Amino acid sequence: MTTHKLLLLPGDGIGPEVMGEVRRAIDWMNAQGLTSFEVEEGLVGGAAYDAHGQSISEDDMARAMAADAVLFGAVGGPKWDDVPYDVRPEAGLLRLRKDMELFANLRPAICFGALAEASSLKKELVDGLDILIVRELTGGVYFGEPKEITDLPNGQKRAVDTQVYETYEIERIAAVAFDLARTRDNRVCSMEKRNVMKSGVLWNEVVTEVHKRDYQDVELSHMLADAGGMQLVRAPKQFDVIVTDNLFGDMLSDVAAMLTGSLGMLPSASLGAPDGNGKRRSLYEPVHGSAPDIAGQGIANPIAMLSSLAMCLRYSFTMGDVADRLERAITTVLDQGLRTGDIMQDGMTKVSTEQMGDAVVKAM
Numbered sequence: 464m465t466t467h468k469l470l471l472l473p474g475d476g477i478g479p480e481v482m483g484e485v486r487r488a489i490d491w492m493n494a495q496g497l498t499s500f501e502v503e504e505g506l507v508g509g510a511a512y513d514a515h516g517q518s519i520s521e522d523d524m525a526r527a528m529a530a531d532a533v534l535f536g537a538v539g540g541p542k543w544d545d546v547p548y549d550v551r552p553e554a555g556l557l558r559l560r561k562d563m564e565l566f567a568n569l570r571p572a573i574c575f576g577a578l579a580e581a582s583s584l585k586k587e588l589v590d591g592l593d594i595l596i597v598r599e600l601t602g603g604v605y606f607g608e609p610k611e612i613t614d615l616p617n618g619q620k621r622a623v624d625t626q627v628y629e630t631y632e633i634e635r636i637a638a639v640a641f642d643l644a645r646t647r648d649n650r651v652c653s654m655e656k657r658n659v660m661k662s663g664v665l666w667n668e669v670v671t672e673v674h675k676r677d678y679q680d681v682e683l684s685h686m687l688a689d690a691g692g693m694q695l696v697r698a699p700k701q702f703d704v705i706v707t708d709n710l711f712g713d714m715l716s717d718v719a720a721m722l723t724g725s726l727g728m729l730p731s732a733s734l735g736a737p738d739g740n741g742k743r744r745s746l747y748e749p750v751h752g753s754a755p756d757i758a759g760q761g762i763a764n765p766i767a768m769l770s771s772l773a774m775c776l777r778y779s780f781t782m783g784d785v786a787d788r789l790e791r792a793i794t795t796v797l798d799q800g801l802r803t804g805d806i807m808q809d810g811m812t813k814v815s816t817e818q819m820g821d822a823v824v825k826a827m
C-alpha cells in the first residue's frame with residue numbers, strides 16, 4: 464500500500480480535542496491495514512503565535528504544501544483578541560488557503576435521521592437530506608479590486624467592493640462540481656444572479672459551456688441565487704450538488720448548515736488546483752470554530768472533525784470504501800443514542816468527546 468503524508472493542524476480551543484479523536488481513528492485504520500498514513504502535527508493559530516509569534520511558521524507552511532492532505536481543527540479565542548492583525552489566529556488559515564490555492568470549498572449538508580428533530584425545518588423536509596454545496600473560494604466580491612472606502616466632497620463616504628470572475632475561475636469550479644456530481648446523484652444546480660449581474664451572465668455561460676463540452680451525462684439546472692435560497696428552505700431535498708460563487712456560497716452554505724440543525728456535525732473540504740502530478744492540494748476542517756466557551760472540558764462533539772477525515776479519505780485518496788465505513792459508524796453511534804452535549808435530546812446517553820470517538824472507532 465502506498466504511504467500517504469497527512470499533516471494535522473489542531474489549532475486552538477476544541478481543535479486539539481476533536482483532532483485527538485481523528486488521530487486515534489487514523490491510528491486504528493493504520494493498524495487494521497485499511498490505510499497507510501504517515502502523520503505529522505504542526506501548529507497554527509493562537510498555538511503557533513504562543514510558540515513563535517506567527518500564525519503559522521514557514522516550516523509548517525512548507526509541510527502543508529508537501530503533504531498529501533491537511534487536516535485542520537479550528538483557530539482563535541479570546542486569549543488572542545489583542546494580538547497584531549497580521550499574526551491573528553485566522554491569518555494562519557487564510558495563508559494556507561492562499562498558498563495552497565484552495566479555490567473550491569465543499570460543504571455537505573447531511574441530516575442524520577436520528578437528529579432530524581433538531582432541524583429548524585419539519586422533520587420530513589430534512590430527514591435523509593444529503594446535499595453538497597460547492598462554493599468558489601478565492602475570487603469574487605471578497606477579493607476583487609477596487610475595494611475601498613473613500614471620502615466624498617459632501618462629507619459623506621463611498622464604499623466599493625468589486626465582483627470579478629474570469630472564465631478560468633468559473634471553468635475550474637464547475638469542473639469540480641460536475642466531477643463530484645458523478646460520484647453522487649449526478650445532478651448540478653448552478654446559482655447566480657444573471658438578471659442583475661454581469662458576473663452572473665458569465666457564470667451561467669461558462670457553466671453551460673463546460674457542461675456541454677465535458678459533462679453531458681450530468682443533469683444541469685440553473686437558478687437565480689435568491690430563488691435558490693428560497694428553494695433550499697422550502698424543499699432542500701430537491702438538490703444534489705449546488706455550485707455557486709464566493710458570496711452566495713457563503714450565505715447558502717450557512718443556510719444549509721442550519722437545515723441540519725447541528726454545527727458540531729458538519730465537515731468541509733477545500734480543494735486546490737491539481738499540481739504537476741495531477742494531485743489536488745487539499746485541506747479538511749469542521750465547519751464549527753474553536754468554541755472557546757466549552758474548550759478544555761472534553762465535551763466537544765468530534766463528529767464534524769471525524770466526518771472531515773471521511774471527506775479526506777474520499778476526495779484526496781479515493782478510499783471511498785473506508786470513508787463509507789467511517790460515515791456508517793457515525794450513523795450507528797447516533798442510532799445507538801450516544802450524544803455529546805450540543806446534540807443532546809431527551810432519553811439519549813450523554814457522552815464525552817473521547818467516549819464519542821471511541822464509540823465511532825468501535826462501530827467501524
Ligand code: ATP
Nearest residue numbers: 539726727751752753754755756757763764765805
Ligand atoms: P468562528 O468565529 O471560529 O466561526 P464561532 O464563534 O462562530 O467561531 P463556534 O466556535 O463554532 O462559533 O461556536 C458556536 C457555538 O457552537 C458555541 O456555543 C460552541 O460551544 C458550539 N459548538 C461549536 N462546535 C462545537 C462542537 N464541535 N461541539 C459542541 N459544541 C460546539
Ligand code: MG
Nearest residue numbers: 750751752753
Ligand atoms: Mg463563525
